[in-house]
Amino acid sequence: MSRAKRIVRMTFWMNNVALVALGVLVLGRLWALPITGTLVAMLLLVTSYWILAWTLNQRYHVKQRQSGMWYTDDERERAIALKVHSACLTGMTNGVWGLIALGSILFLVRFETQTLLLTLLAVAYLIAAGANVQYYYLWWRYDQA
């Protein structure tokens, strides 16, 4: 397995951990869950970021992450990254348009402001989770070497 593929796999799982932690944080605020749950979620969020940064730096020797394709090592991987980015960008654009359309419909239905915001938040969360899965799946599909 190439270094790029391993980095994509690692970031996919760390993003999932971060998404679960964010979900618990939001639900904790909404449903007044015990403070322990919120603390654990915050700890999970910080730890997952720290583990990701440490692993990229120490194990995969990533020094700079300014470029959008910092994890690629050659032209084939850059071509894969471009294809995946393009597909994800299209997906995200469609998701945002969908979110705007849904927001407009919900606004017309005259939901309570809190319900409206929560629904939009839930959809945005699903878009983020979907984009994460889409990125991982497409990379796996295109990188068949």
Next chain:
Amino acid sequence: MQNRIMVLRKDQRLSQARLAELAGVTRQTINAIENDKYDPSLSLAFRLADLLGTTVDDLFQRTKGEHQ
């Protein structure tokens, strides 16, 4: 696009990893090119031809039905 990279590489007793190292790409890229899953850029094609002691013309052939 078919190619003779595997044949010439084996003639020179080079592993995929070594050829990749010399060409400045990953081993997976050499594997993808050999198995006709990736068409290299012109600069990489020239680099591979130089490393394998041949020409781009000799290294790569159009497959039937490819754009003439």
